Amino acid sequence: xxxxxxxxxxxxARRVAIFGGTHGNEMSGVTLVNLWVKNSAExxxxxxxxxxxxxxxxxxxxCTRYVDTDLNRAFSPENLxxxxxxxxxxxxxxxxxxxxxxxxxxxxxxxxxxxxxxxxTSNMGCTLILESSKDHFNLQxxxxxxxxxxxxxxxxxxxxxxxxxxxxxxxVAKHPxxxxxxxxxxxxxxxxxxxxxxxxxxxxxxxxELFNEGPVCNTLETLLAEMEYKFIGMEFPPCTVEVFWVSExxxxxxxxxxxxxxxxxxNLQDCDWEPLNPGDPMFxxxxxxxxxxxxxGTVYPTFINEAAYYEKQQAFVTTRRETLVxxxxxxx
Amino acid sequence: MEHVSLPPLSRVAICGGTHGNEMSGVYLVREMxxxxxxxAGSVSITTVLSNPRAVDxCRRYTDTDLNRCFTKGLxxxxxxxxxxxxxxxxxxxxxxxxxxxxxxxxxLLCDVHxxxxxxGLCLIFYSxxxxxxxxxxxxxxxxTSTPVRVIQLDIPISEAYSLESVGKHGxxxxxxxxxxxxxxxxxxxxxxxxxxLxxxxxxxxxxxxxxxGGEVEAYNLVKSVDYPxxxxxxxxxxxxxxxxxxxDFKLLRPGDPMFxxxxxxxVEYEGEELYPFFVNECAYYEKKIAFHLAKKITLTFxxxxxxxx
Numbered sequence: 001x002x003x004x005x006x007x008x009x010x011x012x013a014r015r016v017a018i019f020g021g022t023h024g025n026e027m028s029g030v031t032l033v034n035l036w037v038k039n040s041a042e043x044x045x046x047x048x049x050x051x052x053x054x055x056x057x058x059x060x061x062x063c064t065r066y067v068d069t070d071l072n073r074a075f076s077p078e079n080l081x082x083x084x085x086x087x088x089x090x091x092x093x094x095x096x097x098x099x100x101x102x103x104x105x106x107x108x109x110x111x112x113x114x115x116x117x118x119x120x121t122s123n124m125g126c127t128l129i130l131e132s133s134k135d136h137f138n139l140q141x142x143x144x145x146x147x148x149x150x151x152x153x154x155x156x157x158x159x160x161x162x163x164x165x166x167x168x169x170x171x172v173a174k175h176p177x178x179x180x181x182x183x184x185x186x187x188x189x190x191x192x193x194x195x196x197x198x199x200x201x202x203x204x205x206x207x208x209e210l211f212n213e214g215p216v217c218n219t220l221e222t223l224l225a226e227m228e229y230k231f232i233g234m235e236f237p238p239c240t241v242e243v244f245w246v247s248e249x250x251x252x253x254x255x256x257x258x259x260x261x262x263x264x265x266x267n268l269q270d271c272d273w274e275p276l277n278p279g280d281p282m283f284x285x286x287x288x289x290x291x292x293x294x295x296x297g298t299v300y301p302t303f304i305n306e307a308a309y310y311e312k313q314q315a316f317v318t319t320r321r322e323t324l325v326x327x328x329x330x331x332x
Numbered sequence: 333m334e335h336v337s338l339p340p341l342s343r344v345a346i347c348g349g350t351h352g353n354e355m356s357g358v359y360l361v362r363e364m365x366x367x368x369x370x371x372a373g374s375v376s377i378t379t380v381l382s383n384p385r386a387v388d389x390c391r392r393y394t395d396t397d398l399n400r401c402f403t404k405g406l407x408x409x410x411x412x413x414x415x416x417x418x419x420x421x422x423x424x425x426x427x428x429x430x431x432x433x434x435x436x437x438x439x440l441l442c443d444v445h446x447x448x449x450x451x452g453l454c455l456i457f458y459s460x461x462x463x464x465x466x467x468x469x470x471x472x473x474x475x476t477s478t479p480v481r482v483i484q485l486d487i488p489i490s491e492a493y494s495l496e497s498v499g500k501h502g503x504x505x506x507x508x509x510x511x512x513x514x515x516x517x518x519x520x521x522x523x524x525x526x527x528x529l530x531x532x533x534x535x536x537x538x539x540x541x542x543x544x545g546g547e548v549e550a551y552n553l554v555k556s557v558d559y560p561x562x563x564x565x566x567x568x569x570x571x572x573x574x575x576x577x578x579x580d581f582k583l584l585r586p587g588d589p590m591f592x593x594x595x596x597x598x599v600e601y602e603g604e605e606l607y608p609f610f611v612n613e614c615a616y617y618e619k620k621i622a623f624h625l626a627k628k629i630t631l632t633f634x635x636x637x638x639x640x641x
Contacts, residue, residue: 034567185448185512185514186512187615188511190572190612191571191573191574194594259362260359263359263517264516269516269517284517286524288521305514305516310513
């Protein structure tokens, strides 16, 4: 039935959610989801139930990242099964509720796809965040999105690391997709950032519809031809996806009291995804001295100077560039 | 204009963290306190972290905006258990650096702020003040890393509500763009340079130098524009248009794009030609301000030197 060796079958993706406001001060997602809750025409696709959802309403109301604890770190197995009800921190209670609605995490009843909309103060452009290098459905989706928005760019960050990986709100779904767009200050809505996120979601939903239903109308076939995308039968052929694989978290230099004693160097600031070589400037002290990167090889830094990560002891993360191969996929 | 002589300016206060998430001022004050900076020649320097609770929480304020608490009325209001933290703090700062309007007040109060708007470096002050204009001219002539501008708010000192009005002379140093909670090295370095130049000027003034008079261009606040909002929910329905975004101080003409609605329509500016600033400042969404508009004025100021006894 398949034209390819190692083709992978997935069930149709019928239940999709779009989370905004996992962090209450990341405005693109909050604004988009509020729009779609009022009028969901834009996100409707044939054969898919797409639910827009404000993940952390209390944080959104206060325009703050979180109320008690970071919701996007709260979906650990311990938290999801913790007893205590009202005594639990707000976000842990909320995580349990989200797990009830969209999960349970790890079960066959869980939602097929959750798109989790985020902004960052880092100059990351449009970034798709992948949690597993073996999720061929997501890899194919990300390949589709990248091709669809050419010549604009959208990079893929792979956060699969035994120690640095964290329990995100989207991890409740079978196929979690993070969408991170920056730079945008917290609490601010920039029109270009908002529209960029909107376009990426449009293509993501188109992919799902295509996967489930095949080309739906002549217009879509023309679009596919224009993108030189080969969709054979009801199968997406194998493809390669370049990813930036998270390696290491680098903190600010701090004094004995934990206070920051240097800032991200002007040469590194805003240079997300550009190579950082051993010996390159990395931090600058308050009196102007340079601290150099001392790693053993070239890395690709990202999340450079993200506001929310000062308290998580992170000035930036390093990544290595890898090419992943996605198997052909088709619906079951 | 005729030469003006003024008494020496021997006490300056450098304040940071008036808004707890505007990081340049927070770190500048912390650094100056770490280095125990308290004197520079003839100038004694007091460094103050204005809102320590907000700084700890990395928020703009805890109960109410500290930088609106310095009116004469609020500074003399009785304190009770239910008084908001920032009102109490304002009265503490007024005792420490003022009292406002008295001869004990510091000679110059510089309050360091950041904005998410693309404003470069601005000095913001109330009524015309020769000291502020001379310091502005000095900073502008020496700083090349960013445009340096001066904004005048036409509010009489008696109604002034912000921290710098506590000093005999005062201005805010506003630098952007920088997100809340973020410390950018390039922005920090600009702030440090501006504060160092301010202190340098004070030393020059106190030592007897004469500073030539002249003319500067200033931006005089005329009015503010709010976002388009839904009449029922009061939620905003449009964002600053991409052609206005980051274009602070670029002349806005009738017909120019102003907002882009979420449904894709462009909203045009209507009104007299004016200069926008504080375009898309994070903290102003709740104050119902998308941007301010100013007219350009020319301010003339006399040569000054220190009064010799």
